Amino acid sequence: MTDGHTGGRVGGHGDRRILHLGLGNFHRAHQALYTEDAGRFGDPWTITGVAGSTRGVVAALRRQRMRYSVVTLGPGQTDVRVVGSITDAFVAADEPGRTTDEIADPATRVVSLTVTEKGYGISARSRGLDLDAPGIRHDLAGGPPRSTVGRLAAGLLRRCRTSAAPVTLLSCDNLTANGTTLAGLLRDFAGAMPARDGAELLGFLDDAVTCPDTMVDRIVPATTGEHRRLAAEAGFHDDVPVPAEPFTMWVMRDSFAAGRPAWQEAGAVLTDRVQDYETVKVRLLNGTHSLLACLGLLTGHDLIADAAADPVIARAAARLGDEYEATLVLPDGFDVAAYRRQLGERFANRRLAHATAQVAADGSLKLAQRVPDAALWHMRRGRLPATLALTVAAWLKCLAHPDRLPGGGGRAPADPNAARLRALGERAAGGGTPARRGRDLALLCLQEEALLGRELGERTEFVTAVGELLAELERGGVPAAVEATSGSGPSAGGHGGGGPAVPSGGP
């Protein structure tokens, strides 16, 4: 066990602070480690972690003198490291006003975020801020802020009116162009605020706030008793250890308004080409992860490693990799073949026990990041990306008919749109044949509700393909649906793209 905690740091160095919103597992296995390592090279920075409303992690950290462990699990390798870079933590809901105070405090120089895709309040239809989302409406009405964007806006406005000190907002979530997207959402929010406040916030955003794009990569599953056992075995009784794979990567644009830790010394890559890295990762890793998770759930696999080892699912994943790879602008010198090989090994890491239900969760938000742009890229070139259509069909099948999943509805992934998707599934269930039911469900979800955006919903060929694959899933399960996409292009050799995609028709 290695102990990175330096005694006496707690409460010190208050003038170089990161305020982190979203004290989940990922931050604690990624940015917190880079920050601690960077502190050995440059000025040490500390992190104040903010949990939205759940108290468990904050309470445990306090009990443990703000220390926790990261349990790295590789094939044949276990490493337990105690981390101490998070020196304070609180629950936003329990301390109303504190998040605003902390964002306004000039000692806070970076506000970083891992609040999940759904934490940003993005509208699937417009891809801007969903001004009708209850949390956003509440915050615009002037109550103590509850949404992430509302909290940031309140804190920034206070900062602007007090010190006006510059600050960086650093999104570390799996969103396409995450920093640029966050800046746009804040502008949308400012545009809907009372005019004077909105104008002031917009001016501050222009003058004193940067939102660098980042690409973050490390597979970090949920904690189980096994991780507590491994930490204890290494000598640290930890209620909130974080499991992680050995691989880690962080790429960001070096655009920090008020300084940053020496993250490059800890292995982070600073570049202006972040979006290229990010697109590679969000498509090849996260997009393939979504397919493995949904086909895995439909087949009865609880773990990503089992789905990845299933030859039928592996075939689909390889084809999806080809479809994604064709769309990519690769960073200079990036070896995509090696990256894909390594991804295969990472997905196969059984020791991680990464649950298919966890990766498939919130699919309605995640797929919006992972599917439409790549699918539209192909269709603008006259090709139908059949395996991207299969990703959507598999996700719809899991959510529209959760009770039919092997093992029952208890295995259905959580999703903020779960009830809506179930209701759409029921509406489509009346069609007389699998073909009719599949077509109706695809039309309802993608065209009428535009769950993956208007532009994709208007692509009749894509919606039709999704409907036909839903019918195949109903008739012959995952093997039939994967087989139906087999004419869609080479499974090796990359830039092949599609051909005729899925068979049409049959009852």
Ligand SMILES: NC(=O)c1ccc[n+]([C@@H]2O[C@H](COP(=O)([O-])OP(=O)(O)OC[C@H]3O[C@@H](n4cnc5c(N)ncnc54)[C@H](O)[C@@H]3O)[C@@H](O)[C@H]2O)c1
């Ligand atoms: N876990 C990974 O492997 C991994 C890897 C790369 C990036 N990420 C990014 O980090 C995010 C969080 O992953 P995690 O492993 O920490 O998950 P987690 O379940 O451990 O934690 C989720 C965090 O998000 C917050 N949150 C959830 N819904 C929210 C909402 N509506 N508004 C505000 N905050 C909300 C929770 O309070 C919690 O702090 C992912 O969604 C992804 O964008 C995760």
Ligand SMILES: O=P(O)(O)OC[C@@H](O)[C@@H](O)[C@H](O)[C@H](O)CO
């Ligand atoms: O974290 P999410 O919820 O966006 O997606 C689930 C996984 O695909 C994701 O967590 C990966 O493990 C991670 O992005 C690897 O860097």
